[in-house]
Amino acid sequence: MNPTYYIACDLGAESGRVMLGRLEEGRLTLEEVHRFPSAAVRVLGSLRWDVLRIFEEIKTGLRQVAGRQVPVASLSVDSWGVDYVLINAVHPMLSPPFHYRDARTESTYERVREKVGSELIFAETGIQFMSINTIYHLVSDVEKSRALLEAADSFLTIGDYFNYLFSGVPRVDESNASTTQLYNPRTRSWSQVLIERCGFPPKIFPQLVPPGTVLGQLLPEVAAETGLPEVQVVATCSHDTGAAVAAVPAQEGEDWAYLSSGTWSLLGLELPQPLISEKVRERNFTNEAGYGATTRFLKNIVGLWILQESRREWARQGREFDYATLTREAENAEPFRSLIDPRATRFLKPGEMPQKIAEFCSETGQPAPETPGQFVRCIFESLALLYRITIEELEQLTGRKIRRLHIVGGGSQSALLNQFAASATGRQVVAGPAEATAIGNVLLQAIALGHLGSLAAVRQAVRDSFALQTFEPIAPEAWGAAYQRFIEL
Numbered sequence: 257m258n259p260t261y262y263i264a265c266d267l268g269a270e271s272g273r274v275m276l277g278r279l280e281e282g283r284l285t286l287e288e289v290h291r292f293p294s295a296a297v298r299v300l301g302s303l304r305w306d307v308l309r310i311f312e313e314i315k316t317g318l319r320q321v322a323g324r325q326v327p328v329a330s331l332s333v334d335s336w337g338v339d340y341v342l343i344n345a346v347h348p349m350l351s352p353p354f355h356y357r358d359a360r361t362e363s364t365y366e367r368v369r370e371k372v373g374s375e376l377i378f379a380e381t382g383i384q385f386m387s388i389n390t391i392y393h394l395v396s397d398v399e400k401s402r403a404l405l406e407a408a409d410s411f412l413t414i415g416d417y418f419n420y421l422f423s424g425v426p427r428v429d430e431s432n433a434s435t436t437q438l439y440n441p442r443t444r445s446w447s448q449v450l451i452e453r454c455g456f457p458p459k460i461f462p463q464l465v466p467p468g469t470v471l472g473q474l475l476p477e478v479a480a481e482t483g484l485p486e487v488q489v490v491a492t493c494s495h496d497t498g499a500a501v502a503a504v505p506a507q508e509g510e511d512w513a514y515l516s517s518g519t520w521s522l523l524g525l526e527l528p529q530p531l532i533s534e535k536v537r538e539r540n541f542t543n544e545a546g547y548g549a550t551t552r553f554l555k556n557i558v559g560l561w562i563l564q565e566s567r568r569e570w571a572r573q574g575r576e577f578d579y580a581t582l583t584r585e586a587e588n589a590e591p592f593r594s595l596i597d598p599r600a601t602r603f604l605k606p607g608e609m610p611q612k613i614a615e616f617c618s619e620t621g622q623p624a625p626e627t628p629g630q631f632v633r634c635i636f637e638s639l640a641l642l643y644r645i646t647i648e649e650l651e652q653l654t655g656r657k658i659r660r661l662h663i664v665g666g667g668s669q670s671a672l673l674n675q676f677a678a679s680a681t682g683r684q685v686v687a688g689p690a691e692a693t694a695i696g697n698v699l700l701q702a703i704a705l706g707h708l709g710s711l712a713a714v715r716q717a718v719r720d721s722f723a724l725q726t727f728e729p730i731a732p733e734a735w736g737a738a739y740q741r742f743i744e745l
């Protein structure tokens with residue numbers, strides 16, 4: 257059987273990649289063809305995405321793939337959630353889209369919850385309350401940029417926006433729609449109740465499609481520019497976590513959880529339907545759409561963002577550290593010297609992260625970290641202990657017993673963090689693959705084109721194609737004592 261090639265354009269908060277996947281006899285190989293920094297820019301007090309620069313970078317990668325002269329069947333773009341671009345028939349972008357960390361939702365988050373009602377919002381969407389959610393950004397547009405909304409034909413979430421630029425078909429895939437806190441997972445449609453209550457123009461809500469929808473052929477102008485003719489554009493799971501969960505190499509059964517570990521830590525279960533109740537709302541879990549009408553029942557936890565921001569701050573101070581050096585220093589640092597609660601609001605915003613960590617420790621009567629190794633160990637141990645809390649909450653809410661935690665994404669490459677996760681949670685950890693999002697993107701394209709038959713076949717292909725690492729819990733007494741400290745913070 258001849259190999260089939262697919263292109264995954266995987267956009268993350270730190271960087272974007274154009275990846276070439278080769279599927280042959282149920283085995284996948286993946287090659288990074290082009291990597292580029294994600295284009296977040298500060299403009300007159302706002303934080304935006306330079307999406308046209310990202311578009312040019314993706315096309316650069318496509319040209320490099322075309323130079324390989326291999327028969328590419330399709331391409332698809334995945335991205336982070338919640339952010340969006342306003343478009344109309346004349347203008348492919350009405351305004352540079354805001355970054356989800358922009359401060360504009362600070363004035364709308366609580367106000368919307370009070371005006372519309374948190375109970376109603378959660379009953380309609382089942383989505384975790386976070387100030388970054390699309391609904392609070394759109395309310396800011398209603399208040400400050402109403403003319404833009406009136407001029408727009410629709411908004412498109414980021415991954416779907418790029419699929420639109422490649423196909424000319426403006427659709428939003430349900431996996432990304434579900435991150436907006438405006439999607440009803442029971443009806444699998446936009447929440448008309450919330451659209452009306454928030455005063456949004458109904459016309460801006462685009463047609464939804466399920467993950468794995470073929471949108472159409474690559475636009476002739478893009479084909480001519482990149483040299484990739486006769487390529488299909490597919491809406492896979494355009495939300496990166498949805499794609500990553502599809503690539504979790506789990507066996508059948510209900511005893512496993514997943515952790516998509518990167519800038520965010522997304523820890524949860526795959527359920528056959530949404531789980532929406534008062535207890536779920538109180539615990540602030542979320543119901544996001546997955547492939548095949550499944551539900552990603554999870555909690556968004558601030559993840560390696562804390563480390564990434566610390567590293568950026570040290571670099572601004574003239575101290576450059578690579579991740580390998582920082583991990584090595586953390587491994588040699590004193591265990592459980594300092595702990596933080598990664599859920600604290602202060603850790604969500606950019607800037608001065610080491611100072612924020614030190615201040616938290618001082619305020620809670622702990623010695624503040626002093627060396628980069630101590631900071632990183634503090635971050636890793638705190639995240640691992642938060643994983644334990646989250647897993648225990650998952651078990652309480654669903655009645656499932658979790659025996660294994662699959663860690664995928666970039667964070668799965670950290671053996672130290674993986675070991676901490678196993679020891680803190682008391683569960684076996686299976687780490688890998690690191691490129692789960694791109695892998696899921698590619699293999700869901702294969703399903704869409706009829707080259708693979710099911711989600712189970714996707715996961716079998718992952719197990720057959722990529723090396724996985726297993727970690728068992730160690731030092732249960734020390735981690736148990738640290739856990740008691742952690743829950744008292």
